[in-house]
Amino acid sequence: MVIASTRPGRLGPAVGDWFVRATAELGVDLDVADLAEVNLPFLDEPEHPSTGIYQHEHTRVWSRRVADADAFVFVTSEYNFAMPATLKNAFDYLHAEWAWKPCLFVGYGNTSAGTRGVQMARGVAGSLRMLSIGGDIFLRIADDMRDGVVVDSERLNGRAAAALRELCRVADVLRPLYRDGISVAPAVRADAAEVAPALPADVAELLVLQRCCWVDEAVANARLDLPALLESEGEVRESLRTWSTWCVRSGGRLVGSVRARRDGDIWEIGRLMVAPDHRRTGLGRRLLAFAEAQAPDSVEVATLFTGERSDRNILLYQKSGYALTGGTAPAGAVRLTKPLAA
Known part of the structure; x- marks a missing residue:
């Protein structure tokens, strides 16, 4: 439950307390996140929230709290026909942590009972891929509150219980989307990822990861004869003897890898791959930089090589200082090079 208003004298905590009381018999674990206590500054992260790269501890704490939730109850007032800026700010800090989770709104106010603020908040929630289940509750302060407290009634309490019960049912249905790694916050931050040498025991996972990652390459380049899709487990095992290969794990699962080797005066980098649910986190850039740093001083x-139609890969490499160059390249691929710092 997110309490949106933070101003002195606000009624949000009283509305939240009522909702907790009215639904207590359901046995649902309601974590009340009062934004006045969460105390997020105005968005101060330099990276886009969709990357999941957070520099500040207050963002990481907020990310973990939102990622752990199965559903949301937003308790919000209405200021000047809109939701409080504090709620918009809390939305804007994160991206993947919200996605595919159901939400319910409890609005309160005077003339409109908070409906216009909820309407605005619902639109933002939808853009973050949350599912507003409807059945929202609206409290008119003059009718439903006395001395700053919600007046308990069988009608209101019944609506609260029914709404939360439905929210839980929808969360059960959506759970495979947000708990199977499609869009929850990445379990490993790129700047904290431990890069370790690949071991023979990693071969099976490496084979699965590269086949998963190269499906996109096959589609982009309209060809199915890519070596990464066709290699056998034995060939991947053999590659560990001819390439230096490194891996990143998250929660025990292999989620990223890269390899490199010396070819004369060139440091060749290959098989840069990141599991689909850990992309756009900076992990690919981290692995690339790590591989570059392993080059011998004399190189x-x-x-590196990528598909000639792999526009996203080419852009990533160009942003990392690589340039398209001539020279020998596998059929259907392009070659990119980068000077290494002395």
């Missing part, structure tokens, strides 16, 4: 150039 001055790094090179």
